[in-house]
Amino acid sequence: MNVILESGLDGAGPSPMYLHRSDEPAAGQEGCVFRIVSDDSEPCLVNAQAGFGYATAATVWEAASAVLLIAKGATYFLKPQAPPVWTYLSDTGIECVFSPDAKISVISSYDEVIAINQAGEELWRRTVAIDGVVSLRIENGLVHGQACHDPPDDWAPFTLRLADGSVVG
Numbered sequence: 001m002n003v004i005l006e007s008g009l010d011g012a013g014p015s016p017m018y019l020h021r022s023d024e025p026a027a028g029q030e031g032c033v034f035r036i037v038s039d040d041s042e043p044c045l046v047n048a049q050a051g052f053g054y055a056t057a058a059t060v061w062e063a064a065s066a067v068l069l070i071a072k073g074a075t076y077f078l079k080p081q082a083p084p085v086w087t088y089l090s091d092t093g094i095e096c097v098f099s100p101d102a103k104i105s106v107i108s109s110y111d112e113v114i115a116i117n118q119a120g121e122e123l124w125r126r127t128v129a130i131d132g133v134v135s136l137r138i139e140n141g142l143v144h145g146q147a148c149h150d151p152p153d154d155w156a157p158f159t160l161r162l163a164d165g166s167v168v169g
Contacts (some may be wrong), residue, residue, distance in 0.1 A: 003058035016047040032071035049072035063102035077120035108133035124165035
């Protein structure tokens, strides 16, 4: 599977699938446009409603036959098979990493760490910061990262249990 961040909708070709943050679809409004190409399914054009963050990224999760899309913070889990299955996860996503066995994805946002399974179902969610969570890594069943506490704009390390999101230490 390959994901390409497009410069926008070209007005021609297939209609995009709209991913949105609320019960109200953003059809007709251009967000971040991703083209997903897979050997297992038809190419998929996605128009993802933007969130309230700065990050835009696409991370392929091969073990789940899925992709995690971050559209200016709005974070979506998407299985592009027919029919596509997707879940909205956050308004302020920054990055994601996978457990060593690739059964869990851990996503950071401005204030939270979120763990999901291969079906895109939330396993746990933990608030750890006020102004950013970065440098996620998973080792020996523990999630390590840096959390920003504002004021005074200090970064501090944190550790959570991958199994349940509980704080270690």
